Amino acid sequence: MAATQTLQMSFVNQAGTRVTISLDNPKDTLTQAEVVAAMDQIIAKNIFISTGGDLVAKHSAHIIDRTVNVLYEQ
Secondary structure, X not given: OEEEEEEEEEEEEXXXXXXXXXXXXXXXXXXXXXXXXXXXXXXXXOOOOOOOOOXXXXXXXXXXXXXXXXXOOO
């Protein structure tokens, strides 16, 4: 059994569509304030390109826990 976590940060771009950035294995002590600050920096620095234009607003952030149970593997 393997357990993993992913931080998913969703933004809204100029076209009004959502853009999600996913990061594997976020630190265990990650806080809401740290995530919000990082999202603000991503928007302010305009470092990601989306087909709908610049990222203009935060939408949401989630930590996804995933467990994989291998039943058979060769």
